[in-house]
Amino acid sequence: MEHSASETPPAGAEDPAYALDAQIGFVLRRVTQRHLALFSEAIPEVTTTQFAVLARLAEQGPLSQNLLGREAAMDAATVKGVVDRLARQGLVETARDAADKRLLNVALTAAGRALFLARRDDALAVSARTLDPLTQRERRQILALLARMT
Amino acid sequence: MEHSASETPPAGAEDPAYALDAQIGFVLRRVTQRHLALFSEAIPEVTTTQFAVLARLAEQGPLSQNLLGREAAMDAATVKGVVDRLARQGLVETARDAADKRLLNVALTAAGRALFLARRDDALAVSARTLDPLTQRERRQILALLARMT
DNA sequence: CGCAGAGTGTTTGCACACAAACGATAACCG
DNA sequence: CGGTTATCGTTTGTGTGCAAACACTCTGCG
Numbered sequence: 001m002e003h004s005a006s007e008t009p010p011a012g013a014e015d016p017a018y019a020l021d022a023q024i025g026f027v028l029r030r031v032t033q034r035h036l037a038l039f040s041e042a043i044p045e046v047t048t049t050q051f052a053v054l055a056r057l058a059e060q061g062p063l064s065q066n067l068l069g070r071e072a073a074m075d076a077a078t079v080k081g082v083v084d085r086l087a088r089q090g091l092v093e094t095a096r097d098a099a100d101k102r103l104l105n106v107a108l109t110a111a112g113r114a115l116f117l118a119r120r121d122d123a124l125a126v127s128a129r130t131l132d133p134l135t136q137r138e139r140r141q142i143l144a145l146l147a148r149m150t
Numbered sequence: 151m152e153h154s155a156s157e158t159p160p161a162g163a164e165d166p167a168y169a170l171d172a173q174i175g176f177v178l179r180r181v182t183q184r185h186l187a188l189f190s191e192a193i194p195e196v197t198t199t200q201f202a203v204l205a206r207l208a209e210q211g212p213l214s215q216n217l218l219g220r221e222a223a224m225d226a227a228t229v230k231g232v233v234d235r236l237a238r239q240g241l242v243e244t245a246r247d248a249a250d251k252r253l254l255n256v257a258l259t260a261a262g263r264a265l266f267l268a269r270r271d272d273a274l275a276v277s278a279r280t281l282d283p284l285t286q287r288e289r290r291q292i293l294a295l296l297a298r299m300t
Numbered sequence: 301c302g303c304a305g306a307g308t309g310t311t312t313g314c315a316c317a318c319a320a321a322c323g324a325t326a327a328c329c330g
Numbered sequence: 331c332g333g334t335t336a337t338c339g340t341t342t343g344t345g346t347g348c349a350a351a352c353a354c355t356c357t358g359c360g
Contacts (some may be wrong), residue, residue: 020205027296055170102338146177
């Protein structure tokens with residue numbers, strides 16, 4: 001009972017046959033919006049991207065800016081901006097590498113490490129709240145499915 | 151058996167206990183990055199957000215800029231920028247509402263409608279390619295799960 | 301009627317995100 | 331050794347995204 005003329009778009013409209021709300025990109029954008037809102041409410045000091053950089057540095061120790069970008073899934077121009085803003089807040093510091101003068105090493109400061117450790121559990125709670133509408137089983141499912149889509 | 155020293159982070163590093171790659175926000179960002187890349191490769195004329203606006207206007211007919219923003223999940227400032235850029239390309243046109251002078255009505259132009267119809271199938275193909283790593287069943291699953299997370 | 305409050309659009313400021321072009325440095329290779 | 335190529339960081343330009351402040355218009359209520 002669906003074949004074609006089933007939707008009857010409201011006056012002046014066209015085209016069914018493209019369900020925006022069912023497109024993966026649109027849904028991803030909306031879920032991301034909700035997640036960013038939850039994060040900035042819980043952790044106002046830094047953004048999600050900035051926290052990702054802090055996490056990578058805490059996990060792996062000092063990294064060159066370029067490598068840090070790859071580890072945190074940001075291109076060179078983006079990671080530069082993120083590092084600049086974190087440095088302005090005194091959370092990371094940068095220094096030219098002695099051996100390879102192209103490299104700019106980025107490291108956590110004491111304040112950066114302290115903020116990360118103080119906020120780590122809150123960040124985990126934000127992840128949990130983002131997944132709140134789902135059951136435990138569904139949470140594992142969606143993380144596994146998304147991980148395969150990269 | 152987990153208590154503390156289990157991960158042995160590489161030299162100079164700290165803190166296990168926060169797996170960035172398993173955080174929903176980080177994974178969402180990476181999946182979104184891949185989707186945006188696929189989209190801009192397939193449809194260079196407009197961005198995903200711009201296409202979403204075209205789709206909503208095609209679906210629902212002319213809308214006030216503010217309502218259009220709500221329908222396309224963009225706040226007032228964002229949708230203004232998107233509409234401005236689409237208008238500059240001649241894909242939409244705007245006009246003050248006669249009855250309510252607060253409203254700025256936004257409508258597809260002939261060129262905008264033509265572009266949308268010409269690219270609709272390509273946009274659907276991009277959605278499919280984004281979901282490529284998943285089986286048909288998994289595609290339905292992830293769309294359903296994401297839809298519940300808004 | 302008249303005014304308070306709500307809705308709409310605009311602007312500014314900040315923060316990603318990517319493409320492209322550039323200069324400096326390092327690595328490779330004949 | 332010396333030149334080509336690759337890597338790294340920087341800058342610029344464009345396009346989302348959101349918050350906050352503002353002006354204008356409309357609605358509702360006394």
